[in-house]
Amino acid sequence: MLIVKLNAIDSTNSYLRKLSAEEIVEDYTTIIAEKQTQGRGQMGTVWDSQPSKNLTFSVFKDVSRTQLEDPFYISIVTSLALLKTLQFFSISRLSVKWPNDILSEDKKICGILIENVIKQNKINASIIGIGLNVNQTKFENLPKASSLKIISGKVFNLDEIVHVILKNLEFYFDLMEKEQYDILKSEYEAYLFRKNKxxxxxxxxxxxxxxxxxxxxxxxxxxxxxxxxxxxxxxxxxxxxxx
The missing domain is CATH 2.30.30 (SH3 type barrels.)
Incomplete structure (x- = not known):
């Protein structure tokens, strides 16, 4: 897989979408930005992140050969890959706030923005944008935000985290491609924030x-x-x- 690091860009999702429209992009091509000037979240919100302290990146995933049951499974796969990664790094009390905000100790540490590329009325590929709060410790006017460093007290290597996320994305997309939808949905629901409360x-x-x-x-x-x-x-x- 190809990993491209950029110093500053408007949005890694926008960059990767434009790139995929202009040329053939290898599966799991990843664009990482030290700084995003127009980072985007769900429903048009802004994703604000301190440069060099967090992870802001996008992954290209070809799903053209997949008999995809529903586009939401791409969101499920991404959420589970992140949860599995955070477990690997011993992050505690993990949950997913529907549809795909990742929480630890009831505070948001990760946001996901998925933009699908449609061709001939079928999802051809997905641009998966991920913003993960890693080593940032101050969040102005964001009382429900946290980071891996705040939660664990440790400083993390950003490159190491990216490689583990990509490995887990491959694992869960493999389950999706094998149409193991029941397993994916059941595991996702087990992490749902405030389930049965x-x-x-x-x-x-x-x-x-x-x-x-x-x-x-x-x-x-x-x-x-x-x-x-x-x-x-x-x-x-x-x-x-x-x-």
Whole structure:
């Protein structure tokens, strides 16, 4: 696999998407930026990261030969690869806040942004953007953010972490390509933040309500048990978990 390191760039996802549109890109090609000037998160949010202290990178994954059951499995695979990596580095109390924020001790340490490349009405490839807080220790106005150094007290080698993440991505994508969807979904659900705990949500109209997270559907919708034992499914645009 090809790993390219850049000093500064607007967004590693944008760079890799442009590159893949212009030439044939090798599977698992990885673009790492010391600094991103326009790092992006889910739903148009900004990913802010101190240069050289964290990991901001994107991975190209060819899925053209995969009989993909649903695009959400790419998100599941990425989340599990990161969780397995963080376990390897002895990071404690890991969970995934639906759909794919990685938490440790209930604080966000990693964000994922997946952008799929569609050709002939089929997902041809995925650009997987990952922002992992590693050695940064101060987060202005972000009370729910943390890093590997804050949690463990250790300083980490960024290159080593990238190589372990890529190895775990290969492992979980191999499961996906073998259509082991039940295993992937079950493992993902086992890490779901606040699963089976009373939780508070806000819908797109601003209405606050309570329920119990039970799992995810095949298409990645969050399954929430409401009052009177009613099970509802919500997609990312219609619900926010308030903790």
């Amino acid at each position: 009373p939780s508070t949500f806000k819908d797109e109209e601003g209405l606050v309500f309570s329920g119990f997270i039970k799992g995810v559907s095949e298409s990645g919708n969050l399954q929430v048990l409401l009052e009177d034992d009613i099970m509802e499914e919500f997609d990312l645009k219609t619900i926010t978990l308030l903790y």
